[in-house]
Amino acid sequence: MIVDQIIAASLTLTTPILLAAMGGLVNRQGGIVNIALDAKMLAGAFVAVIVSSATDGWFIAVLAAAIAGALIGYLYSLVITRANANMIVAGLGLNVLVAGMIGFVLNWVYDSSGTLRLPDVQRLPKFLPEFMYDIPVVGLALSELEPLTVFAWITVLVLPFLLANTRIGLWIRATGNAPQVARAMGISGRNVQDFSTAFAGFFSGLGGAHLALASIGLFNEGLTAGRGFIALAAFYFGRDRPIATALVCLLFGFLDATQIRMQTAGLPPKLIGTIPYLMVLVALCIAGWRNHRRKAVSS
């Protein structure tokens, strides 16, 4: 059934964007617009495939991917908060740098150009009991459910609580909103920003691990296909609020799923493939226009 398939594919395609967007929105609430989410997703995917193959364990692979993302995020943050680099320029640079490094390692260590196929890559397990697969409409989606998707949606629900009710949550919001006030109140804005950027890297790494290990079990240089930027658009449009952002991610995931189906229906694939990205542009225009109007009203 086509509805079942679209629901299942939407959910799966949403997860990597959702994970990166959750990290990115925390980062942006802390005052850093992280345009290097894509680099961290790519690094996460790469590390996930290697570790999964080497250890035979999906969990350790996912964890390694997240830590790799967090590490890159932390270094990126140091460049911004300690060396005062421009966050956009440094982010662009990081995207290029990480892609280049991975290409180099692929070529040098694995003697491959673009794709890394390793033996015994453990994919994310499907963990629901089989009788649930027969539930109408959502059965297919349930049969493909894996831990990272569940984790992503739990994060969506827990994150608003953490941001509102923990000290670090308050510090992140204060630092992003009024850094000089946070500093005057004895909060080290730089440490808070470093943490939030590492947090974004951690979640982007998870997103990358999902891309690599959810179904295909291999790494490809073009694997992220700009999903880090789609995540960026999602939390811009969702105004950094977890639940609104998650709904936008779901919309992008749905568009991605339908465009794949439309390609198989015989429409020009390259053209249809641009739909999600086109929608990102539209979403950003709407977000910009909305902000503009809000400012006009308040002043």
Added chain:
Amino acid sequence: MEVQNAAHRDANQVSVRLGAEELSKRYGNIEANRDVSIAVAPGEIHAIVGENGAGKSTLMRMLQGIEQPDSGRIIVDDQIVSLSGPQRAFALGIGMVHQEFMLAPDLTLLENLVLGDEPVYRAFGAASRINWPAALESGERLAREAAAHVDWSRTVLTTPVHIQQFVEIIRLLRRGTRILILDEPTAVLAPQQVEDLFDLLRKLREDGTTILFISHKLKEVMALADRVTVIRRGEVRYSSPVAETDTDTIAGHMVGGLDTPVATARPTSASKIETDDVVLDVQMLTTPIVEKSHPLRGVDLHIGRGEIVGLAGVSGNGQNELVECLVGLRDSDGGTVSLAGQDITHLSNQHRRALGIGYVSADRRHEGLALQASVEANVIAGSQRKAPVSKGGFFDRKAMRQVAEKRLAFVDVRYGVLNDAAGDLSGGNQQRLVFAREIAADPSLLIVSQPTRGVDLVGIAAIHAILSDFRNSGGSVLLVSEELDEILALSDRILVMADGKIVGEMNAAEADIGTIGKLMVMQGGGDG
């Protein structure tokens, strides 16, 4: 509050809660503070008064550890202390409420109250869960003690400014501030809110808090403070218990040139000017009450042809608002402004300029000049659409350069090359550059605000010469200045502004500094 009780207990043993001994601070050639000594007793409200630029802010920054003094000592609780930074001052119990509040606009008042010192359920470092009910409880208790009502769930952005100020003050008390420094706290408040603030401060004094209150509104000083210290040109000129002094004496020391109380003198009205010659006529001009500004309460004035009219007043009494109304940068809600008989009350700034008003802003760095643009662009700005600078929609670069050079030479601006950034010039030359541009349009009226602020002596003389020449060639000038010497030196006629109204008028020949000083602090005549 525990901390205040503690402060109360040892109040008897300490004679100086906060003091300065011979503090000096230089910035380049400017001596911001010279041998400044003050002593604030425990539980005292001590007012520091002085005009803008007198050195009050520098003193406060040193007492708060933001700036280090070049020489001198700072005393806390009779002990010499070294305030290496604001955190050190804070730890000693010194807290300051700045004019710009330290509140995060998108956070709620409660979040701002506890930020950096949050009550938690169980200590777990940064990941601790904040105990919001306890936070709310402490906020409510502080508000109740001060008899104030605060909606803690509102964001700062949607909160009225007097509540923001209240939150700022009690946040400091919550963190153990015993010495509260307030920088012109009433500048942003409406009259009733000022009363509420004073009630709060009196109550804090009873509880043992020591308060340093910076102001230039003498009425407030008399109403609130126990002791007053006058700073003028970086030095302490006068200090007295408030009960043993009066506003005339304090004003005399503020504006300078006086060691004795001023004699009472009636302002004389200026000689009649023929109506034909009136260039600017303002009648009953009023502005709405807007936060962070002083409303005009019915301003009447006229300026004749070939006349410099000086507008004196303690800063913050509506002078800036009047200037902005006259040049079309602020809306009035009553009264009329006429230029040479034509009603211009509702015209735009651009339109008014076209009709012959030139404007030298007090804020040279933002309104007067584009500091990063070239000298040439700055002096041409405003004329770029007209010939000879513009030819068929394009700039004639050669003509532009010639016009720029002519204008700059006219008032003798010293610059390297035309492409230099305006910000590279000295303060005096920047201001001359502004005059070069404004005079080039051949205005009938120049509105000039604080023309010599931050300008050295040579520059001051040059700017005064420009203004005199302009007047002698038939131009009219409204000169707004906090420098009484400047007003006396240049004006043909002097108006005094207080509390949003013109409260006195006299011919320059008959004016003396004492009379003006007295009028300046009258605060709107009868209702003060």
